[in-house]
Structures are given as C-alpha cells and as structure tokens.
C-alpha cells in the first residue's frame with residue numbers, strides 16, 4: 001500500500017454523477033469524507049470531483065464504469081485495492097426504473113436494471129463487508145425505495161428489485177450486529193432527479209403528486225447511515241404509506257391501491 005494513504009479512509013458512492021448520489025457526495029465532502037465516486041459519465045464525475053476537492057479540501061477519486069456489466073463490482077473493488085484506497089463506507093446508490101407494463105418492456109432493459117439495482121449492489125456489499133469486518137468498522141447504505149413495500153403494477157421489475165434491496169439489507173443489518181459494521185437501507189419516495197425521465201414516469205400520479213428534493217433525501221440518507229439504522233423511509237407521507245402497507249389485511253387490496261398510486 002502507498003504509505004501516504006495509511007489510515008486515510010474513503011467513502012465509495014455509486015451513482016454519484018447525478019441526483020441523490022451527487023448530493024450525498026457533496027454532503028459527505030462537507031463533513032470531511034474522502035470520496036471514490038462511480039458512475040458511467042466520466043465528464044460529470046470529473047466536474048463533481050474537482051468542485052468537491054477544491055471546495056472542501058478532501059481527496060476525491062473517480063471511476064467511470066457501467067455497473068450493469070457483469071463483473072463490474074469486482075472491477076470497482078480491484079480498482080480501490082490497486083490504488084491502495086481503504087474504504088470504510090459503501091453507498092450503493094446507482095439504480096434506475098422502467099415505467100411500463102411487463103408486456104411492453106424490453107427484456108434487455110430489465111436485465112440491465114436488475115444487474116445494477118440488485119446484482120452489482122449485492123456483489124459490492126459482499127466484497128466490501130469482508131474488509132469492513134476485518135477492520136472492525138464500516139458502514140453500508142443501500143438505496144432502496146418506497147416501492148419496496150408493495151408489488152408495483154406498471155413498475156413490476158423495479159419494485160421487485162427494491163423489495164430485494166430492502167430484505168437483503170435488513171437481513172445483513174442483523175447479521176452484522178455486534179461486529180462494528182452496519183448496514184442501512186434508505187427508502188426514498190418520489191424525488192426530483194434524473195430518475196423520473198429515465199424511467200419515463202413523468203405522467204404517473206406519484207410524480208404529479210409532488211416530489212422531494214434530492215438534497216433533503218441525501219441528508220436523511222446520511223443521518224440514517226451514520227446512526228447505523230436498519231431502515232429509513234424518507235419523509236412522513238412515505239413513512240405513513242410504508243406503515244399502512246404492513247397493516248393492509250389483503251394482498252389484493254395492496255396491489256390495487258398501488259396500481260392506483262402509480263397509474
């Protein structure tokens with residue numbers, strides 16, 4: 001390891017070129033965290049990294065990589081190790097949705113989405129958690145969604161992917177108790193970012209009903225991460241929704257209400 005990097009720790013954030021991930025990067029730089037930022041757009045990563053390093057005096061590395069490609073997680077891990085960067089915080093934030101019925105969807109888009117939202121997130125967690133346990137400390141934040149709480153007609157695959165993220169992270173949280181390492185799932189509701197355009201869901205009832213801003217979501221995510229909470233739903237309306245899905249006596253009712261919310 002490069003001796004000058006001894007004892008210097010980094011927070012790794014995926015999907016840091018835009019939206020919630022970019023806001024989180026700014027927030028964490030302000031709090032003095034050195035950063036490793038990952039996303040596909042090298043130019044955006046460069047702009048963000050230069051601004052944060054100049055403004056907050058932290059070290060920022062970037063890695064332009066498509067996380068939908070099999071093996072991407074290992075490449076991220078090897079990149080960090082290759083540079084001798086010690087990671088103590090992992091934020092799996094990169095993700096996207098696809099707002100259309102399954103019968104109209106492109107199976108290739110689903111494959112990419114599941115690879116980013118589920119497979120790469122799982123592999124990154126599995127790779128870094130071993131180091132975190134060995135070093136006796138570390139924090140993991142996986143960005144889920146309120147769509148984890150019910151089946152999502154119109155976004156079936158995305159909702160299911162976030163259901164996975166929630167269950168995976170909650171189970172990991174319990175496995176890690178007493179280890180000095182924490183795992184937190186953060187579940188935002190609709191948030192004004194690039195997500196809405198990419199998922200083509202600008203006309204959905206949820207989007208029209210109003211959106212949180214990415215700065216507030218990033219702040220809530222950071223607080224939950226640093227407190228080592230198991231699950232944080234962002235915003236009181238979303239909390240109410242998440243609670244009520246657990247009280248619904250019937251799966252049919254739950255799916256029907258969800259269809260109405262997303263229509």
Ligand SMILES: NC(=O)c1ccc[n+]([C@@H]2O[C@H](COP(=O)([O-])OP(=O)(O)OC[C@H]3O[C@@H](n4cnc5c(N)ncnc54)[C@H](OP(=O)(O)O)[C@@H]3O)[C@@H](O)[C@H]2O)c1
Pocket residue numbers: 014015016017018019020021038039040041042044065066067068093094095096097116143144145146187188189190191192193194195196198
């Ligand atoms: N916005 C919402 O309403 C909402 C609600 C609930 C949960 N979420 C979750 O919040 C997380 C962040 O999304 P956001 O709202 O901030 O959306 P966003 O503005 O579209 O940002 C998504 C980030 O993920 C990166 N990304 C997407 N595909 C990637 C790939 N194949 N490889 C590497 N990076 C990739 C994007 O960077 P590049 O394009 O440069 O690759 C970008 O930095 C996602 O997990 C999303 O599911 C969002």
